Amino acid sequence: MSVDERIGWSRDGLAQRAADDVPDGAYVNLGIGIPMMIPSRLPEGREVWFHTENGILGLGGVPEPDQIDLDVQNAGKEYATMVEGASTFDSSLSFAIVRGGHLDIAVLGGMQVTPSGDLANWTAPGRTPGVGGAMDLVTGAKQVWVVLDHTDRAGKAKLMRRCTLPLTGARCVTRIYSTLGVFEPAGAHFDCLELAPGVDEQTVRGLTDAEVVFAGGGR
Amino acid sequence: MDKIRTDVLEMLSIVPDGASLAVGGFGLTGAPIMLCDALCELDKRDLHIVANNAGIDPTGVGRLAQEGRLRKFTGSFPSNKNFFSLFHEGRVELELVPQGTLAERMRAAGAGIPAFYTPTGAGTDLATGNYPARYDSDGNVVQWLEPKDVRVFNGRPCVLETALACDFALVKAHRADRLGNLAFRLGSRNFNVPAAMAGAVTFVEAQNIVEVGAIEPDAVHLPGVFVQHVIQSTGGWVGNPNPPGASW
Incomplete structure (x- = not known):
C-alpha cells in the first residue's frame, strides 16, 4: 500500500506543524530538506536561534537575490541570511556547540526510525554516503526530532520495529513528525500524539511496521 | 618575517606526489580553489585529501578528484557523484568520518593531542568498522574501516579517535598580513581553522593582503x-560584492 499524496500533511504543512512546536528561546539545528523550511514558518513573536554546522548561530531565511552572499550558506549549501545578533565560528567550535549539549533540538530528516528511538538517515544502498554532522547531532542535542514522509517512495514503512539501514544513532529520537501525524518512540511501540487532518488510525496502523498506541487509547 | 609569496606554482612545487593535505572550506564557501587548481597545474598525484566535502562541482577538491589525483579522501560528505564512482571502481580509498569528529581530529593534530574519546558514532558502522574503505576494480570490498576502541565514560560508550596530522594545509582567508595572521569572513571560517592547525606547512590564499596591524x-x-605561506587569491569572490551585514 502506498500513501496517496493527498493523505496527511504536505511538505509545507509538515514543516509548519514542526515549526509550531519549536519553543521560544530554543537553540535549534536544522538538517537538510524539510527541516530547512522551518525558520520561515515560525509563529509570530517566537525568538529561536538556528545553528548551522558550517559555523553560524543565528541563521535567517532565504535571501532576496540582491542579498546573496557566498559566505552565508546553510548546511545544505543553500544561500541563507543571518539575523541581527548572529555569530560565526570555525567547524571545531561549531561541533563543540553540537557535541557539548548546547543545542535544545536537532531537527533531522530520516529514512528509518524505531520505537526505541533508533535512527537511520545517512546512507542506503546505491546512495552516496553523507554522514555529515548527523552522528554528532544525534549524540549532542537535548532533543532529536525527525521529520519525514510516513513511507518511502515504494510505499514501505519508515517507522519500523528495527532499522535495516546503518544506524546514525541508537535510542536518540525523541519526536517524529511524519506526513500522517506526530509520534514519540515509547520503547516497544510508537505513541501517536496527533493525527494529520483527514488521517485515521487504521491508515496509520497499515503504514507503520510497529505497534502504534493512539492518544485516545486506541491500539 | 615575510610569508607573502608571489608565484603560486613555485610556492606549491614543494608539495610532493603522495602528500597529505588538509583543505579548508564547506562546499565552496571558504574553499581554496586557486591552490587546488595550482596542484592540478603542477600535475600532483596520489594525494591524500582531508576535507569536509569531496567537492560539489569540478571545482576545488572536486577538480582534484575528477582528475584522478587522489589516492585517499578523508571527510564527512563525499557526495560528489564523480568521487563516488571512483570509490566504487577501486581508484580511491575513503575514510568516512562524522563531521564534528573530523574537525576535532584536525584541531587535535595542531593542538598536540594524539587522540581523544568522543561519544559521536559509538555503536555505528563507522565505529565498528563495518563500512567499506576500499573496493577493487570489480566492485568487491577489499578493505574496511578500522574498528575503533571503545571505552565507557559516565555510563556512555565513547570511541577513540586519533589526530589527523597532515603534511600540508590549503586555506582560504578573507584577510592576511605578511606574518600570516588571518581573518575570515562570516561563514567561510568553517574548516579553514582546523585545516591550518592540522597541516605541518600551511598555504593560504587570501582575498586581501593587508598591512601588519590592519587586523x-x-x-x-x-x-x-x-x-x-600566503599568496594573493586571484579566484575572485563569488558572492555579492556588497552584501548587507558585511562590515569590511
Whole structure:
C-alpha cells in the first residue's frame, strides 16, 4: 500500500506543524530538506536561534537575490541570511556547540526510525554516503526530532520495529513528525500524539511496521 | 618575517606526489580553489585529501578528484557523484568520518593531542568498522574501516579517535598580513581553522593582503604561527560584492 499524496500533511504543512512546536528561546539545528523550511514558518513573536554546522548561530531565511552572499550558506549549501545578533565560528567550535549539549533540538530528516528511538538517515544502498554532522547531532542535542514522509517512495514503512539501514544513532529520537501525524518512540511501540487532518488510525496502523498506541487509547 | 609569496606554482612545487593535505572550506564557501587548481597545474598525484566535502562541482577538491589525483579522501560528505564512482571502481580509498569528529581530529593534530574519546558514532558502522574503505576494480570490498576502541565514560560508550596530522594545509582567508595572521569572513571560517592547525606547512590564499596591524589583535581568527605561506587569491569572490551585514 502506498500513501496517496493527498493523505496527511504536505511538505509545507509538515514543516509548519514542526515549526509550531519549536519553543521560544530554543537553540535549534536544522538538517537538510524539510527541516530547512522551518525558520520561515515560525509563529509570530517566537525568538529561536538556528545553528548551522558550517559555523553560524543565528541563521535567517532565504535571501532576496540582491542579498546573496557566498559566505552565508546553510548546511545544505543553500544561500541563507543571518539575523541581527548572529555569530560565526570555525567547524571545531561549531561541533563543540553540537557535541557539548548546547543545542535544545536537532531537527533531522530520516529514512528509518524505531520505537526505541533508533535512527537511520545517512546512507542506503546505491546512495552516496553523507554522514555529515548527523552522528554528532544525534549524540549532542537535548532533543532529536525527525521529520519525514510516513513511507518511502515504494510505499514501505519508515517507522519500523528495527532499522535495516546503518544506524546514525541508537535510542536518540525523541519526536517524529511524519506526513500522517506526530509520534514519540515509547520503547516497544510508537505513541501517536496527533493525527494529520483527514488521517485515521487504521491508515496509520497499515503504514507503520510497529505497534502504534493512539492518544485516545486506541491500539 | 615575510610569508607573502608571489608565484603560486613555485610556492606549491614543494608539495610532493603522495602528500597529505588538509583543505579548508564547506562546499565552496571558504574553499581554496586557486591552490587546488595550482596542484592540478603542477600535475600532483596520489594525494591524500582531508576535507569536509569531496567537492560539489569540478571545482576545488572536486577538480582534484575528477582528475584522478587522489589516492585517499578523508571527510564527512563525499557526495560528489564523480568521487563516488571512483570509490566504487577501486581508484580511491575513503575514510568516512562524522563531521564534528573530523574537525576535532584536525584541531587535535595542531593542538598536540594524539587522540581523544568522543561519544559521536559509538555503536555505528563507522565505529565498528563495518563500512567499506576500499573496493577493487570489480566492485568487491577489499578493505574496511578500522574498528575503533571503545571505552565507557559516565555510563556512555565513547570511541577513540586519533589526530589527523597532515603534511600540508590549503586555506582560504578573507584577510592576511605578511606574518600570516588571518581573518575570515562570516561563514567561510568553517574548516579553514582546523585545516591550518592540522597541516605541518600551511598555504593560504587570501582575498586581501593587508598591512601588519590592519587586523586588530582581537580580530585575528588564526594567529600567524600556524601559517607558513600566503599568496594573493586571484579566484575572485563569488558572492555579492556588497552584501548587507558585511562590515569590511
